[in-house]
Amino acid sequence: MIVDEVKQDYIKDLIKNGKRADNRGMLDYRPISVQTGIIPNAEGSALAHIGDTKVLAGVKLDLMTPFADRPNEGVVIFNSEFSPMAHPEFEAGPPNEKSIELARVIDRGIRSADVVDIKGLSETGIEGKVLGVYIDLYVLDHNGDLTDAAGLAAMAALSTTRVPKMENNLLVRSESSGNLKLARMAMPTTFTFVNGVPLIDATNEEEVASEGMVTISTSSDGFICAGQKSGSLGLKREKLVELADIALNKGKELLRYV
Amino acid sequence: MTEKKLLGDDGKRLSGRSDVDLRPLSMSVGILKQANGSAMVEWGKNKVIAAVYGPREVFPKHQTNPHKARISFRYVMAPFCSMEEHGRAGPNRRSIEISKVLKHVFENLVLVNQFPKTSVDISTEVIQSDGGTRVAALTAASLALVDAGIPMRDLVSPVSVGKIEGRIVVDLDKDEDNFGSSDMPVGFSHRTGEIVLWQMDGMLTRDELAKGLDMAFEASKKVRELQLEALKAKYGTAEQAETG
Numbered sequence: 001m002i003v004d005e006v007k008q009d010y011i012k013d014l015i016k017n018g019k020r021a022d023n024r025g026m027l028d029y030r031p032i033s034v035q036t037g038i039i040p041n042a043e044g045s046a047l048a049h050i051g052d053t054k055v056l057a058g059v060k061l062d063l064m065t066p067f068a069d070r071p072n073e074g075v076v077i078f079n080s081e082f083s084p085m086a087h088p089e090f091e092a093g094p095p096n097e098k099s100i101e102l103a104r105v106i107d108r109g110i111r112s113a114d115v116v117d118i119k120g121l122s123e124t125g126i127e128g129k130v131l132g133v134y135i136d137l138y139v140l141d142h143n144g145d146l147t148d149a150a151g152l153a154a155m156a157a158l159s160t161t162r163v164p165k166m167e168n169n170l171l172v173r174s175e176s177s178g179n180l181k182l183a184r185m186a187m188p189t190t191f192t193f194v195n196g197v198p199l200i201d202a203t204n205e206e207e208v209a210s211e212g213m214v215t216i217s218t219s220s221d222g223f224i225c226a227g228q229k230s231g232s233l234g235l236k237r238e239k240l241v242e243l244a245d246i247a248l249n250k251g252k253e254l255l256r257y258v
Numbered sequence: 259m260t261e262k263k264l265l266g267d268d269g270k271r272l273s274g275r276s277d278v279d280l281r282p283l284s285m286s287v288g289i290l291k292q293a294n295g296s297a298m299v300e301w302g303k304n305k306v307i308a309a310v311y312g313p314r315e316v317f318p319k320h321q322t323n324p325h326k327a328r329i330s331f332r333y334v335m336a337p338f339c340s341m342e343e344h345g346r347a348g349p350n351r352r353s354i355e356i357s358k359v360l361k362h363v364f365e366n367l368v369l370v371n372q373f374p375k376t377s378v379d380i381s382t383e384v385i386q387s388d389g390g391t392r393v394a395a396l397t398a399a400s401l402a403l404v405d406a407g408i409p410m411r412d413l414v415s416p417v418s419v420g421k422i423e424g425r426i427v428v429d430l431d432k433d434e435d436n437f438g439s440s441d442m443p444v445g446f447s448h449r450t451g452e453i454v455l456w457q458m459d460g461m462l463t464r465d466e467l468a469k470g471l472d473m474a475f476e477a478s479k480k481v482r483e484l485q486l487e488a489l490k491a492k493y494g495t496a497e498q499a500e501t502g
Contacts, residue, residue: 224458228458229359229455
């Protein structure tokens with residue numbers, strides 16, 4: 001938005017003086033809350049709020065034919081929707097590159113850390129059928145830091161996902177056979193660089209003023225499980241490792257809300 | 259991840275390479291006639307062509323930026339490029355994401371403020387793939403931009419590193435990427451030492467990340483040497499140039 005662009009100099013000046021527009025520390029999150037189970041028809045759901053950013057994650061399970069080259073594995077599919085209600089610049093239509101990037105970065109973190117036991121998803125007891133887990137990330141209100149909010153929503157939704165009973169080669173969605181088993185957790189931490197300073201949980205106007213972002217996903221057992229540099233930003237090797245150390249702590253901070 | 263033996267009994271990789279060896283790498287500049295700049299990179303079994311058009315008028319027009327040039331980047335894989343079945347032609351979700359992060363690399367390196375209201379359109383096609391195609395595409399794009407005479411701060415010299423059987427190694431091939439436990443493409447600008455491309459998946463400890471970045475930095479120096487050689491092969495050295 002043009003307003004955010006006009007504000008760029010103001011935001012950059014503030015950061016130069018060690019301040020943020022809402023008086024937060026550089027590595028502080030806005031207030032965070034998570035509501036789970038708000039879509040009872042979905043097998044799992046969560047609405048994550050970080051400040052006034054809101055991302056809704058819905059999880060549906062389906063029986064499906066496995067991929068030909070992976071007959072003994074279930075399927076996990078992430079998608080993200082930037083709803084036109086979330087921001088004046090979001091338009092209806094097929095996913096754009098930002099939406100695809102968001103879904104794929106969240107996907108990489110959760111897939112690399114083997115959060116969902118995909119081998120277990122193949123044990124349906126039904127010949128030629130495995131469980132598919134669809135995780136849809138709906139951005140409802142965009143005031144920055146969508147990746148972290150989406151990661152939080154996805155983990156909270158997955159950790160409360162129930163697996164329907166299977167009877168006569170069909171899913172009985174009204175009855176649960178227990179919760180989806182998760183081996184560990186994974187959480188993204190995004191650093192937005194404004195004037196060379198990495199900020200945690202940037203607002204939309206800080207993102208507009210920024211040179212770029214680095215997202216580092218970390219697992220609950222202390223591994224780095226996904227990374228993405230986005231935007232024209234360049235950074236030194238030592239800086240990236242320093243950010244990874246911060247992400248290992250910040251990931252745990254967000255996991256407390258799951 | 260699926261397990262498969264990727265290291266031989268001699269401790270070397272199945273290709274006979276050591277942990278820090280690159281696959282054979284060759285580059286040629288100016289291989290297409292219509293494009294303002296072009297290059298081809300053969301990196302192991304990968305073959306990637308890059309072409310650059312611009313600076314030229316922006317299309318669609320509303321994307322015109324009065325302050326700087328727009329960079330567009332297209333990375334696609336040909337439907338016949340892999341050892342597997344016939345792929346679908348054109349962009350998919352993976353290639354759209356890769357195109358986006360590769361575009362950002364040149365938003366950093368191209369002096370976009372020197373030619374506002376224009377577009378620099380970079381197109382790369384993977385015509386044969388064997389792991390590490392995005393770093394091959396980035397290498398080729400960098401040469402094609404120089405060939406097109408686009409002013410840049412620096413070349414980008416990329417390489418991937420990853421983890422196979424617990425070891426951090428340089429320049430994963432297809433099997434090492436598919437059956438290894440981590441893959442991390444990194445691109446450096448050696449004038450500043452800065453990372454301009456970074457993606458990773460798989461599980462790394464913090465120390466493995468640091469080691470991988472250092473190994474990528476060293477290996478990318480070799481990529482840069484070959485890039486400079488390929489440019490000199492077409493354009494000669496500064497001493498030979500009439501304009502200096």
